[in-house]
Amino acid sequence: MTAAPAVSPPRHVYLVDGSGYIFRAYHALPPLTRADGTPVNAVLGFTNMLMKLIAETDADHIAVIFDAGRESFRNQIYPAYKAHRPDAPAELVPQFALIREATRAFNVSCIELAGYEADDLIATYARQAAAGGARVTVVSSDKDLMQLVGDGIIMLDPIKNRPIGPDQVREKFGVGPEKVIDVQALAGDATDNVPGVPGIGVKTAADLITNYGDLDTLLARAGEIKQPKRRETLLQNAEQARISRELVRLRDDVPVEEALETFIRREPDSETLLAFLRENQFRALVTRVENRLAAAGRIADGETAATKQGAEPALAEPTPPAAVLSVVSTSYELVQDLAALDDWVARATAAGVVAVDTETNGLDALRCELVGVSLSVEPGRACYIPIGHKTNGGNGQGTLDFGRDDAKGKGEGVPSLVAGQLPRDEVLGRLKPLLENPGILKVGQNIKFDMIVLGRAGLAVAPIDDTMQISYALEAGAHGHGMDELATIYLDHQTIKFTEVAGTGRAKVTFDYVPLDKARDYAAEDADITLRLHRLLKPRLVQERMLTLYETIERPLIPVVAEMEQAGIKVDQQVLRRLSAEFAERLTELETEIHKLAGRPFNVGSPKQLGEVLFDEMGLSGGKKGKTGAYATGADRLEELAAQGHDLPARVLDWRQLSKLKSTYADALVAQTNPETGRVHTSLSLAVASTGRLSSTDPNLQNIPIRTEEGRKIRRAFIAEAGDKLLSVDYSQIELRLAAHMAEIPALKEAFRNGADIHAITASQIFGVPVDGMDPMIRRRAKAINFGIIYGISPFGLAQQLGIPQGEAKAYIEAYFARYPGIRDYMERTKKLARETGYVTTLFGRRCYLPGINDKNPARRSFMERAAINAPLQGTAADIIKRAMIRVPPALASAGLKARMLLQVHDELLFEVPDAEVERTAALVRRVMEQATLPVLELSVPLVAEAGIGDNWAEAH
Numbered sequence: 001m002t003a004a005p006a007v008s009p010p011r012h013v014y015l016v017d018g019s020g021y022i023f024r025a026y027h028a029l030p031p032l033t034r035a036d037g038t039p040v041n042a043v044l045g046f047t048n049m050l051m052k053l054i055a056e057t058d059a060d061h062i063a064v065i066f067d068a069g070r071e072s073f074r075n076q077i078y079p080a081y082k083a084h085r086p087d088a089p090a091e092l093v094p095q096f097a098l099i100r101e102a103t104r105a106f107n108v109s110c111i112e113l114a115g116y117e118a119d120d121l122i123a124t125y126a127r128q129a130a131a132g133g134a135r136v137t138v139v140s141s142d143k144d145l146m147q148l149v150g151d152g153i154i155m156l157d158p159i160k161n162r163p164i165g166p167d168q169v170r171e172k173f174g175v176g177p178e179k180v181i182d183v184q185a186l187a188g189d190a191t192d193n194v195p196g197v198p199g200i201g202v203k204t205a206a207d208l209i210t211n212y213g214d215l216d217t218l219l220a221r222a223g224e225i226k227q228p229k230r231r232e233t234l235l236q237n238a239e240q241a242r243i244s245r246e247l248v249r250l251r252d253d254v255p256v257e258e259a260l261e262t263f264i265r266r267e268p269d270s271e272t273l274l275a276f277l278r279e280n281q282f283r284a285l286v287t288r289v290e291n292r293l294a295a296a297g298r299i300a301d302g303e304t305a306a307t308k309q310g311a312e313p314a315l316a317e318p319t320p321p322a323a324v325l326s327v328v329s330t331s332y333e334l335v336q337d338l339a340a341l342d343d344w345v346a347r348a349t350a351a352g353v354v355a356v357d358t359e360t361n362g363l364d365a366l367r368c369e370l371v372g373v374s375l376s377v378e379p380g381r382a383c384y385i386p387i388g389h390k391t392n393g394g395n396g397q398g399t400l401d402f403g404r405d406d407a408k409g410k411g412e413g414v415p416s417l418v419a420g421q422l423p424r425d426e427v428l429g430r431l432k433p434l435l436e437n438p439g440i441l442k443v444g445q446n447i448k449f450d451m452i453v454l455g456r457a458g459l460a461v462a463p464i465d466d467t468m469q470i471s472y473a474l475e476a477g478a479h480g481h482g483m484d485e486l487a488t489i490y491l492d493h494q495t496i497k498f499t500e501v502a503g504t505g506r507a508k509v510t511f512d513y514v515p516l517d518k519a520r521d522y523a524a525e526d527a528d529i530t531l532r533l534h535r536l537l538k539p540r541l542v543q544e545r546m547l548t549l550y551e552t553i554e555r556p557l558i559p560v561v562a563e564m565e566q567a568g569i570k571v572d573q574q575v576l577r578r579l580s581a582e583f584a585e586r587l588t589e590l591e592t593e594i595h596k597l598a599g600r601p602f603n604v605g606s607p608k609q610l611g612e613v614l615f616d617e618m619g620l621s622g623g624k625k626g627k628t629g630a631y632a633t634g635a636d637r638l639e640e641l642a643a644q645g646h647d648l649p650a651r652v653l654d655w656r657q658l659s660k661l662k663s664t665y666a667d668a669l670v671a672q673t674n675p676e677t678g679r680v681h682t683s684l685s686l687a688v689a690s691t692g693r694l695s696s697t698d699p700n701l702q703n704i705p706i707r708t709e710e711g712r713k714i715r716r717a718f719i720a721e722a723g724d725k726l727l728s729v730d731y732s733q734i735e736l737r738l739a740a741h742m743a744e745i746p747a748l749k750e751a752f753r754n755g756a757d758i759h760a761i762t763a764s765q766i767f768g769v770p771v772d773g774m775d776p777m778i779r780r781r782a783k784a785i786n787f788g789i790i791y792g793i794s795p796f797g798l799a800q801q802l803g804i805p806q807g808e809a810k811a812y813i814e815a816y817f818a819r820y821p822g823i824r825d826y827m828e829r830t831k832k833l834a835r836e837t838g839y840v841t842t843l844f845g846r847r848c849y850l851p852g853i854n855d856k857n858p859a860r861r862s863f864m865e866r867a868a869i870n871a872p873l874q875g876t877a878a879d880i881i882k883r884a885m886i887r888v889p890p891a892l893a894s895a896g897l898k899a900r901m902l903l904q905v906h907d908e909l910l911f912e913v914p915d916a917e918v919e920r921t922a923a924l925v926r927r928v929m930e931q932a933t934l935p936v937l938e939l940s941v942p943l944v945a946e947a948g949i950g951d952n953w954a955e956a957h
Contacts, residue, residue, distance in 0.1 A: 010134040010260060014059035015122045017140030018066040018110075021046055022099055024159065026092050038353055038441070038538075039091040040280050043098045047277075047285060049158065050106055053139065061134075061263040063109040063125070065118040066100065069438070072117050074247050081247055084193045084894070090551050093463040097352040097439030098280065105276035107268040109258065116254050119144055123250035126153050128260050137163075143172060147180040147250060174206025182215040185245035194247045197237045199229070215245060332524035333383040334516060336420050341427065344375055344383050345434050351377040353441045354434070355531035356461070358450045359523045361388070361510040364698075365452035366566065366674060366681050370424075371512045372519065373431065373454075374527040379535070382524035387427050389418040389519065390512050420516060428457055435461045443467065445483045445530045448562045448686065455562070466558060467533040468687050473550040474540055477690025477839070477849035487529050490536055495529060496522045549845050552936075553879060554686070556886045560901070561684045561694070563889070567900045567912070568679030569701075572952075573670050575717040580666040583658055583710070590655045597648040604655055607633045613648070620646060643800045658710055665704065665714045672699050680718075684904065690848045691871050692878035694904055702905045706957065718953035725918050725949050727899065728956040729925045730908035731881065732944040733758060735873045739790050741940045742843070742872065743826035747819075752941040759783040766815045785816050789823060790873055792866030827869050834868035842875035843937055844883075880943070881907060884932040891928050897921050910953065922947040 025045025054062065074081045088096075103110040111121060122145060126136045130152040138145050141157040146169045149155060155164035169177045173184075186205035188196020200208075212218040219241060222234040234241075270293055277286045335341050348354035355376040362368035369388055376382035392415055435442060436459065443465045444450050451461045471481040479485060487493045501518040502509050511519065541547040595601045598617070602609045611631025615623030620641055623631050635653065642650035672680055685695040696702040705711030720726045736758060740748035751761045760771045763782035769775075784801050793801075795810035802809065817824045834840050835854055839847040848871040853864040885904060892899050899913040899921045909929070913921045929945040950956035 009132060010061040010129055010263070012057075012059040012135045012137070013061040013125070013129040013260070013263065014053070014057055014063070015125055015136065015138050016050075016053065016062070016064040017118060017122065017138065017142055017145065018064045018099070018103070019118055020140045020142055021049055021064070021158070022092070022096070025049060026089070026095075038098075038280075039095055040098065040282075042092055042095045043102060043280060044282055044285075046099050047102045047282065050102065050108070051285070053158075054106060054108070057137075059137065060265050061129075061260065062265050063111050063258075063263040064103045065121045065125075066110070066112040067118045068112040068114045068116070071115070072120075073115055073251075074117075077246050078195075078243055080193050082192050085191065090463060090555055091547075093438055094352055094441035097349070097437070100439070101276060101350070101352070105268065105273045107266040107272075109263045111256075111258055113254065113256065116251065120251040120254050121256060123148055123252040124254040124256055125260055125263075127252040132260075144184075144248065144250070146172060147177055147184075147248075149177040173202060175209055179206075179209050179214070181245055181249050182209045182218075184248040185215055185241050186218075188244055189248070192247070194244050195237075195240050196244050197233055197241050199233055204230075215241065330380045330382075330525070330528060332381075332520055332528070334420075334520040335383050335385040336422065338422065338426065338430070340383075341385060341422065341430055344377075344385075345430055347377050348375055348434055349437065349440060352439065353377070353443060353531075353534075355382075355443045355527040355534065356435065356447070356450060357444060357523060357526040357530060358453045359384075359511050359519065360453055361512040365449050365683075366456070366568075366677075368453065369512065370453055370457055372523055373427070374523040376524070376527035376531040379532050380528065382528040382531075384520040384523040385427055385431075386418075386421045386516055386519060387424045388512050389421060389514070389516060390415040391418050392513070418516060428459060432459050435459050438463060441465055443530055443534045445486075445526070445533070446687075448558050448565075451559065451562050452566060455566070462559070464555070464558060465534060465538070466555065467530055467537060469554045469558065470534070470537045470541060470550060472687035473546045473554050473846070474537065474544060475849055476687070476692060476847065478851065481687045483526065483529060483533070486533055486537075491529065491532060493529070496525055498522070545845065546847075549879075553844065553846075553882050553886070557686065557882050560885050560889060561686060564901055564903065565681055565684060567902050568674065568677055568681035569718050569902050569910070569912075569953075570679045570721055571669055571673055572717050572719050573673065576666050576670050579713055579717065580662055582713075583662040583666055587655060587658055587662065590651055590658065594648060594651050594655065597651065604652060605659070607631075610652065614641070618648070620649075639800060643803055657705065657708065661705075661710050661714060664699070666717075668699060669717070682903065689878075690850075690867075691875040692842065692846050692848070692882070693874065693906065694878075694882075696903075696905070701903060712954045715954035715957065716952045720912055720951055724912050724914055725951065726953055726956040727911040727913045727918060727922055727925070728908055728948045728950075728953070729911070729922065729929060729945050730957075731877070731929065732946050734877045734880070734907050734943065735790055735870075736786055737939070737941045737943065738843075738873045738876050739823065739826070742876075743820075743822040745820050745822045749941050755944075759786060762786055762816075765819050766812070781812065785812055789813070789816060790870055792827070792869040830872060831865050831868050834865070840868050840871045840875075842872055842879050843933075844876065844879040846875050846879060848872070848875050877907060880932050881909070881929070884929040885909065887928050887932065888925055891924055892921070895920070895924055897924065899925075908957070910956070918949055922949065 022042055025048075026042035050064070070082060070085075072081075100110050112118070113121060119142065122138055122140075126138060126148050129136045134152070136153040138148060138153065138155045139158055140155060141159050141164075145155060146164065149164060149169050150166055156162075157164055166176055169175075169180065173180050175183055183202060183205040184194070184196075186197050186200050186208065187202045188194045188200075208218050209215065212221060219234065219238045222231060222238065225231040225234065270289075274286060274289060277289065333340070333344075335344060357374045358370060359372045359374070360368035361371055371388040372384055372386040374382060374384045434440060435454065441463055442461050445466070446468045447461070447464050447466045451464065454461050467483070467486065468481045471486055479489060484495050484497075487495050499508075501514050501522045502511060514522070541550050591604055594604055598613045600613075602613055604610065608630045610633045611623065611625075614620050614633065615631050622637065622640065624637075625631055633652075635656075638649040638653050642653060669680055674681055680699065680701075682696045682701045683698050685697055688695040694702075704714050706715065718726070736748070737752055739745070740752055747761070747765065748758065751758050757771070757779075759779050759782045760774055762785065763769060763774060763778045764771050766782060766785070767778055769778060781802055784798060788798050788801065793813075795806050795813060798804075798813065799806040799809035830840055834850050838851075838853060839849040841847055850864045850868050850871070852860045853868060855861045855864065881904065885901065888901055888909070897913075897917050897920060899911045899917065901909060901911055903910040909925065911921065911925065926945040926947055930943045933939055933943065948956045
């Protein structure tokens, strides 16, 4: 940096409203990213504006003032202050730190102070400068700053490039600057949630203040006002007006930390400025600055970027730098002292983007122990910070427990921490400001896991990006999205496998027993590869028009789902144990019945023995042997046989379902209950289904059958806490509604708009029977056709489902298509598009890839064609409920409701709600769900969400 000249009293001070500049810059430019995927449109706009401002002003003192955060002393006066203001756009948040870096790169003072708003700092410095005889220009168009105008202080509107003096303030508020506070106190401000006095706007407020002189006089004489409504309103809201005045009044006595004199204008250091511009790939600005420096003789012409070899790629360059793609030379550091840790934190803070990964001793984010954290800020360089590695004393080994409980090392001796690790609390304390800094983007691979683990340690990680979700948004269904697979696909790199550091078989240990040197390479590589993938994949979101899908659905859903997983669902273990005993008794009865039908006892759970009974001994048709020589006895085969009227395969299907319910739920849920919470915490996988649906695992709570009495009994074991109820809200026939919209079927759309019984309407139109007095069996057949068609059901499948001849099923389907030709057109159009592109698209732009859509194998091709028909419907439904899930928590918070969202099962959301709030919560959730497509998409049919309430899940549904 250039040495600062001697301090002299300011003559002309420029105070720039940094927040105003940021948002103006962000909205002025289209989305732009660096080659590494970092969004920089606001940074570029801000840099251009600041450069122009510096070039054109005669000010001898300049500072850019920023808000340090959303909370200020005003929230203590009025907790709801700014409560309705939306969060900054996700793609803007990581640019905050870069914008501050831009300010410093120009050698301009960059000022902020926690607990105060930028406007308060501007007011304080403006009063100080004016008191010292300096002219002050506040660079902003913010109306709140107009109360400062006068006594040597003016404003400069950077949008219109015009000064704002007392006359312009009177045009805006109808009063002079000295009365602006009183007018604002009466009128309030919806943007900042300043209440004001209901029914009084700026014009009325200005008239009242002009007539009565000031707010206090007006309130004291409010009883004299002739208009009854206005008089009563002022009398009732007098205190609210006084509170509003304190909210809008700017503090000009803030205990600022930087003296006004330090804002003296300085020339930027050319190397620092150019390094910043090059790093962010602002090539036009680099050329402009270098030309100016060359003209001033500060650099030679031959040193300009235009003549240099290997210049940085242009903004949003689609081809990534070789350093991103080549995983050859790496430098991985084991952080074992605080100075090194502080250095990594400083590097990450300066970079504005850091890849983060956690290492734990298990796979259950809610039970495992944090073992270490890895960071990376540039390709090839990463570190691992160990905090929980142990030794068993005797052999330093531990074997891995694969159960749902914490995986813990077991061996000889008493476990103790390995030497050379920093204290856990010291590490977490230093990482906390970094990982919680809203101006620094934290990148992870399946970062939901890391957020939960670090959250349990007291670190609220935000804002975040997730390479797994970015890949999923780009190519759902095309391939897996795990880091190892992505590294192979995109980086041609084989990552270090867990077995290479933790061993296999009996010698396998949990990660807390892996030696530090091996742990360093494994963990640091995870962060390094994650950063490389981010730099490679994030720019593709813009190039392939998937940014909106990622930014509005996939990314904001991550913290929502993390909260749901941590909330869990309470289970009644006594009910589960009772059901287990009941199911065991019923299984014994079924086995006896099956053995009687077979004519001899055999192992019902053995596919080989079952096949022999069915096809060799009973002589049933359709027996096919596989490569092992055993007959195929899967569910499809047994369902075919049962549809033909054979009792034994039907009873085996009953036995299998009941056996699965007993083992997977009645027995397993007891073991899967978290002893600390008394609740079951499922994991909701975000990047599995090609259609965008969430998947529930460990345990899978989405697959509990609800059409059988036994399945409903399992749901009765999921209960609410005392004083609460379970609330289930689900979309009614959402995929059928979407089919009516997407296939443009007027009759179905009209039926949905009128709230008619869609299955009865279909039955009436296909079978020519009146709706009134309809035979329930006819309606059932229409229902099967309605739902079957959108899954591409075949005549054979429909015949099996309804237990009718295949020819009759084919006639039903043909009658359906004849009545609703738009459906067939939609199906053929969708299959054609899928064959041409390899994917289908939801109404929100999600691409669902269909590998095998052009397969030469007719069975596989036919399967993918059926998937192509349903994927846009199921995928759009998934997008819709995800949008609802993102909106529900803030809506609940805004309404002051304490409900917790616990689970999503396809078209259903499950909540735990205090008894006294159930009805209000149900109404709010239904409203949010029914409006989830807006404002992006307006359907031609209404979405309908239905609510159920109960003490357990079965009752609620």
